[in-house]
Amino acid sequence: MRGSRILGTAFARPNLTALTSSSPSSSQISRRIRSAASSLPRATQKHVRSAPFSTSAGKTGSLSRSNDRESRQYSTKNPQAEAPPFAFAFDIDGVLLHVATPIPGAPEALKFLNENNIPFILLTNGGGKHETERVKDLSQKLGIELTTDNFVQSHTPFRQLVGGPDSLREKTILVTGANAEKCRLIAEAYGFRNVVTPADIIKAHPEVFPFDPLLDTVYTATARPLPKPVFTPGSGMNLKDALKIDAMFVFNDPRDWAYDIQLITDLLLSQEGYVGTYSPKNGDAALPGCGWQQDGQPQLYFSNADLLWSTGFHLPRFGQGAFQAAVAGVWRRLTNGHELQRRVIGKPYSETYQFAERVLATHRHDVLKSRGHHEPGTLKSVYMVGDNPESDIAGANDYQSEAGTEWSSVLVRTGVWSPEHSGEKAIQGRFKPKVIVDDAREAVRWALKREGWTGPSL
Numbered sequence: 247m248r249g250s251r252i253l254g255t256a257f258a259r260p261n262l263t264a265l266t267s268s269s270p271s272s273s274q275i276s277r278r279i280r281s282a283a284s285s286l287p288r289a290t291q292k293h294v295r296s297a298p299f300s301t302s303a304g305k306t307g308s309l310s311r312s313n314d315r316e317s318r319q320y321s322t323k324n325p326q327a328e329a330p331p332f333a334f335a336f337d338i339d340g341v342l343l344h345v346a347t348p349i350p351g352a353p354e355a356l357k358f359l360n361e362n363n364i365p366f367i368l369l370t371n372g373g374g375k376h377e378t379e380r381v382k383d384l385s386q387k388l389g390i391e392l393t394t395d396n397f398v399q400s401h402t403p404f405r406q407l408v409g410g411p412d413s414l415r416e417k418t419i420l421v422t423g424a425n426a427e428k429c430r431l432i433a434e435a436y437g438f439r440n441v442v443t444p445a446d447i448i449k450a451h452p453e454v455f456p457f458d459p460l461l462d463t464v465y466t467a468t469a470r471p472l473p474k475p476v477f478t479p480g481s482g483m484n485l486k487d488a489l490k491i492d493a494m495f496v497f498n499d500p501r502d503w504a505y506d507i508q509l510i511t512d513l514l515l516s517q518e519g520y521v522g523t524y525s526p527k528n529g530d531a532a533l534p535g536c537g538w539q540q541d542g543q544p545q546l547y548f549s550n551a552d553l554l555w556s557t558g559f560h561l562p563r564f565g566q567g568a569f570q571a572a573v574a575g576v577w578r579r580l581t582n583g584h585e586l587q588r589r590v591i592g593k594p595y596s597e598t599y600q601f602a603e604r605v606l607a608t609h610r611h612d613v614l615k616s617r618g619h620h621e622p623g624t625l626k627s628v629y630m631v632g633d634n635p636e637s638d639i640a641g642a643n644d645y646q647s648e649a650g651t652e653w654s655s656v657l658v659r660t661g662v663w664s665p666e667h668s669g670e671k672a673i674q675g676r677f678k679p680k681v682i683v684d685d686a687r688e689a690v691r692w693a694l695k696r697e698g699w700t701g702p703s704l
């Protein structure tokens with residue numbers, strides 16, 4: 247087993263929302279992101295195992311859709327008389343790709359599904375790129391045309407928080423990640439209007455972090471003026487005129503842990519999220535939770551709970567879950583043992599599976615309707631094909647679909663799990679898949695047989 251999962255609190259119930267028409271075009275996003283990425287000291291790598299954030303979206307909510315819909319990739323070659331009542335969800339790393347190389351059989355399996363109008367979704371805990379950029383990259387690597395319509399990565403559900411009665415669209419949010427500037431551009435593309443990064447704060451107030459900043463050149467290159475000044479005691483400043491952060495988002499793995507933990511902790515201790523303040527409720531034994539996080543402090547969101555992930559090195563490396571553990575550990579020390587209240591999404595959390603099911607249902611409806619199935623019927627089964635028992639498999643096993651769709655977990659041998667290195671003990675209980683197969687192609691074959699598929703063979 248490559249890693250273990252840090253538990254997070256259940257995610258709230260944001261409403262689904264569409265990307266705004268004022269969102270930048272895909273080419274604008276790509277240009278901005280390339281520009282931001284060029285200032286990074288090292289490239290963002292993909293997670294082998296990852297985790298997420300959930301969406302208990304309102305039943306009447308509309309799914310977020312890309313504003314850059316590519317041409318439909320599904321085929322008219324093999325139309326079925328009956329719309330298939332099943333679909334697939336694929337993890338990417340260790341299932342479809344090894345780093346940048348397609349895993350044998352995977353492209354053929356996706357191509358087969360496309361040609362036979364069997365819908366699928368790509369569901370990954372990776373992140374750090376806008377969906378448009380990542381899908382373009384995946385299409386090239388796999389040699390098959392993919393779209394953002396059926397693609398969900400770790401931070402995709404964050405865009406739901408732009409809408410709904412508690413919309414954060416006009417609020418001020420703090421984002422961080424491997425490249426906070428790139429994360430800001432993604433957040434802005436999702437529809438968030440006021441996005442602050444750690445760079446903005448440290449450039450305006452270098453004294454906030456009394457050490458040599460590790461990423462000073464990055465901070466200098468990417469900082470924007472703060473929308474409001476940081477509160478300074480004794481200055482006569484009205485608190486309401488000071489910078490207030492309404493939510494904090496960790497998009498992917500931060501680089502400058504020390505500064506980011508300092509900044510996040512400052513806000514968790516603040517009065518209502520005003521930067522530079524300290525809540526008088528902190529440590530008050532007469533209050534619930536001794537007053538910690540009881541004064542309107544900003545909610546802290548993590549997009550991926552993976553403690554470890556597999557890279558080019560022969561031993562697993564820290565993932566975003568390690569950063570989360572570090573924040574939680576510091577918080578426990580500061581508060582005399584109180585647990586950090588935060589929200590975590592991504593696989594294996596049910597909110598992410600719920601979000602994925604809604605995206606898949608809409609995508610399936612569009613695909614089948616375009617192929618002449620005006621009544622696509624109920625989606626009865628989804629096969630989650632993954633390589634990680636702790637995220638892909640456990641998530642599918644745990645998930646209870648509101649629509650009554652059965653999720654079946656299919657573990658492949660091409661990724662982090664192997665009988666030699668992980669063993670049987672790694673696939674017990676909720677980590678036990680419905681079946682173990684060699685690869686993604688075998689997974690599809692197994693499912694087709696189980697569904698009584700009478701169409702062409704893979």
Ligand SMILES: [Mg+2]
Pocket residue numbers: 293294295296337338339340341632633634661
């Ligand atoms: Mg994987």
